[in-house]
Amino acid sequence: xxxxxxxxxxxxxxxxxxxxxxxxxxxxxxxxxxxxxxxxxxxxxxxxxxxxxxxxxxxxxxxxxxxxxxxxxxxxxxxxxxxxxxxxxxxxxxxxxxxxxxxxxxxxxxxxxxxxxxxxxxxxxxxxxxxxxxxxxxxxxxxxxxxxxxxxxxxxxxxxxxxxxxxxx
Amino acid sequence: xxxxxxxxxxxxxxxxxxxxxxxxxxxxxxxxxxxxxxxxxxxxxxxxxxxxxxxxxxxxxxxxxxxxxxxxxxxxxxxxxxxxxxxxxxxxxxxxxxxxxxxxxxxxxxxxxxxxxxxxxxxxxxxxxxxxxxxxxxxxxxxxxxxxxxxxxxxxxxxxxxxxxxxxx
Amino acid sequence: xxxxxxxxxxxxxxxxxxxxxxxxxxxxxxxxxxxxxxxxxxxxxxxxxxxxxxxxxxxxxxxxxxxxxxxxxxxxxxxxxxxxxxxxxxxxxxxxxxxxxxxxxxxxxxxxxxxxxxxxxxxxxxxxxxxxxxxxxxxxxxxxxxxxxxxxxxxxxxxxxxxxxxxxx
Amino acid sequence: xxxxxxxxxxxxxxxxxxxxxxxxxxxxxxxxxxxxxxxxxxxxxxxxxxxxxxxxxxxxxxxxxxxxxxxxxxxxxxxxxxxxxxxxxxxxxxxxxxxxxxxxxxxxxxxxxxxxxxxxxxxxxxxxxxxxxxxxxxxxxxxxxxxxxxxxxxxxxxxxxxxxxxxxx
Numbered sequence: 001x002x003x004x005x006x007x008x009x010x011x012x013x014x015x016x017x018x019x020x021x022x023x024x025x026x027x028x029x030x031x032x033x034x035x036x037x038x039x040x041x042x043x044x045x046x047x048x049x050x051x052x053x054x055x056x057x058x059x060x061x062x063x064x065x066x067x068x069x070x071x072x073x074x075x076x077x078x079x080x081x082x083x084x085x086x087x088x089x090x091x092x093x094x095x096x097x098x099x100x101x102x103x104x105x106x107x108x109x110x111x112x113x114x115x116x117x118x119x120x121x122x123x124x125x126x127x128x129x130x131x132x133x134x135x136x137x138x139x140x141x142x143x144x145x146x147x148x149x150x151x152x153x154x155x156x157x158x159x160x161x162x163x164x165x166x167x168x169x
Numbered sequence: 170x171x172x173x174x175x176x177x178x179x180x181x182x183x184x185x186x187x188x189x190x191x192x193x194x195x196x197x198x199x200x201x202x203x204x205x206x207x208x209x210x211x212x213x214x215x216x217x218x219x220x221x222x223x224x225x226x227x228x229x230x231x232x233x234x235x236x237x238x239x240x241x242x243x244x245x246x247x248x249x250x251x252x253x254x255x256x257x258x259x260x261x262x263x264x265x266x267x268x269x270x271x272x273x274x275x276x277x278x279x280x281x282x283x284x285x286x287x288x289x290x291x292x293x294x295x296x297x298x299x300x301x302x303x304x305x306x307x308x309x310x311x312x313x314x315x316x317x318x319x320x321x322x323x324x325x326x327x328x329x330x331x332x333x334x335x336x337x338x
Numbered sequence: 339x340x341x342x343x344x345x346x347x348x349x350x351x352x353x354x355x356x357x358x359x360x361x362x363x364x365x366x367x368x369x370x371x372x373x374x375x376x377x378x379x380x381x382x383x384x385x386x387x388x389x390x391x392x393x394x395x396x397x398x399x400x401x402x403x404x405x406x407x408x409x410x411x412x413x414x415x416x417x418x419x420x421x422x423x424x425x426x427x428x429x430x431x432x433x434x435x436x437x438x439x440x441x442x443x444x445x446x447x448x449x450x451x452x453x454x455x456x457x458x459x460x461x462x463x464x465x466x467x468x469x470x471x472x473x474x475x476x477x478x479x480x481x482x483x484x485x486x487x488x489x490x491x492x493x494x495x496x497x498x499x500x501x502x503x504x505x506x507x
Numbered sequence: 508x509x510x511x512x513x514x515x516x517x518x519x520x521x522x523x524x525x526x527x528x529x530x531x532x533x534x535x536x537x538x539x540x541x542x543x544x545x546x547x548x549x550x551x552x553x554x555x556x557x558x559x560x561x562x563x564x565x566x567x568x569x570x571x572x573x574x575x576x577x578x579x580x581x582x583x584x585x586x587x588x589x590x591x592x593x594x595x596x597x598x599x600x601x602x603x604x605x606x607x608x609x610x611x612x613x614x615x616x617x618x619x620x621x622x623x624x625x626x627x628x629x630x631x632x633x634x635x636x637x638x639x640x641x642x643x644x645x646x647x648x649x650x651x652x653x654x655x656x657x658x659x660x661x662x663x664x665x666x667x668x669x670x671x672x673x674x675x676x
Binding site: 343351354355357358360362363451452453454455457458497498500 | 519531542625626
């Protein structure tokens with residue numbers, strides 16, 4: 001039995017529709033319920049619900065909290081998946097890369113363009129891919145999404161097309 | 170083969186999530202695709218996509234357009250389902266009741282608290298119930314939603330609880 | 339708050355796929371979980387899991403058990419929905435009609451052609467319709483399925499087309 | 508834009524429920540429709556519907572056909588996913604490994620314990636994982652399923668537990 005540590009920080013992937021406001025909001029946690037739909041006979045997924053924020057509202061202090069939890073978890077030698085809003089996912093990933101120079105496991109950031117459980121959502125696909133990627137990737141910080149795998153210093157979000165693309169070297 | 174006429178006017182039931190804005194909006198029609206999921210061997214559902222508006226934005230002119238289309242369709246003697254935003258559904262229904270005094274078929278208004286295709290949506294349930302109700306109800310104007318059937322002059326929306334309730338006589 | 343009594347007897351609507359045998363079988367109860375997906379703010383659904391049989395395997399004794407439970411439940415004055423295999427649904431319904439001559443509530447039999455939760459299933463549609471029908475139908479025994487409502491002495495299954503049709507008078 | 512070649516051979520992952528027989532059977536193709544649900548902005552999935560068989564009914568001739576198609580496709584240098592019944596997936600994979608000694612791409616075999624689109628199906632998870640695995644694995648023949656990655660000569664199916672496990676060395 002191997003363990004993967006999932007740190008949930010919010011973002012679109014966690015959003016729910018509020019019948020009172022008619023808006024999608026980060027109100028309740030959702031990621032755990034969807035992970036449970038995956039069949040993972042040799043993997044234990046441990047989920048840490050760290051915060052539930054739209055990534056545009058994440059502050060430097062929030063990012064330091066992510067870093068601090070990641071640092072603690074690294075001691076267990078389990079690979080890490082971080083679910084995160086897509087708008088500042090790369091920023092958080094770059095901080096981790098800079099401050100954690102001697103990684104011995106992969107850290108995978110992922111999220112979604114459409115919330116989990118909404119028609120056409122890419123959320124469960126991205127969770128599935130990220131878990132598998134922690135099995136196959138060498139140590140380092142990555143974005144895994146839409147069947148793509150990017151080292152964190154080579155990726156940016158293309159907002160108009162709602163996808164991630166390579167940065168030019 | 171009987172025919173039911175569905176007039177779609179928008180509302181939450183039709184809303185889609187926009188990946189560009191992160192908001193739910195009335196951008197594309199949706200109701201027809203969900204009606205096609207129902208198994209209705211002896212019923213032909215004819216859908217008229219009249220408008221696609223949040224019901225808080227419906228104007229008096231919009232309501233007159235609904236009335237005008239309903240009036241035309243009544244000639245065919247087919248019962249009518251109107252999908253509508255829940256906030257002003259009763260207002261539109263009361264207008265129909267007042268201006269169409271000698272109905273010979275039921276007119277059923279319905280909608281949803283959560284858009285079709287979103288986790289926990291009540292939309293397909295309400296479409297299913299409304300179609301069946303057109304088979305069993307006598308002529309008149311009704312709201313059919315959440316397993317409930319209300320004559321249009323006896324119902325109001327309870328926004329806090331996201332449901333419809335009886336008005337006091 | 340009104341109450342509807344649901345008596346579950348099995349049939350295709352309850353079948354699950356067995357990974358060990360590769361067949362669909364009546365192994366676990368399923369109907370209750372799907373009823374819970376419906377939004378029914380003024381209705382209490384009480385489910386009695388009576389048996390879980392393919393309706394081709396139902397015996398006369400089984401039908402007497404259904405009759406006996408229905409009789410007991412009628413005392414509460416709550417309408418009754420019976421989920422049942424489609425192949426002998428009419429036979430059970432005719433027995434109820436014959437032996438319960440003075441009904442004061444509707445008894446609705448329903449089921450499905452494809453099990454609940456399988457792609458293209460008609461199960462949840464039929465549950466939704468049956469619950470609403472108990473609200474609108476006069477006392478009597480009925481089959482409600484696929485947007486259709488049949489008095490029990492006017493209906494038969496058309497196996498080839500996987501639907502119910504009117505019998506000729 | 509990269510290309511992945513998918514060769515569909517049938518198995519449980521492709522099975523559909525037949526309303527006429529009440530059994531699950533390999534009657535219509537299904538895999539393509541589910542691949543289309545995945546968001547893959549930089550990958551073209553080319554699907555070859557080779558056969559649609561329960562893997563217990565696959566003959567030596569069938570396996571030679573699979574080998575022959577794989578051999579042809581290898582010329583394009585695109586990685587290959589083969590959807591296959593789980594009971595003899597390893598047998599087919601071992602044949603490919605033996606007869607294709609100098610692979611330059613990964614060949615991934617996958618399938619499902621419960622058909623695509625049935626409640627609790629592992630099918631879409633396995634398709635998602637297999638596609639990502641073709642991106643990260645070195646040349647060779649593998650089974651990818653349930654978050655696990657097995658070289659073809661190290662894996663067997665555990666039928667009772669409906670999963671794949673490592674063989675002892």
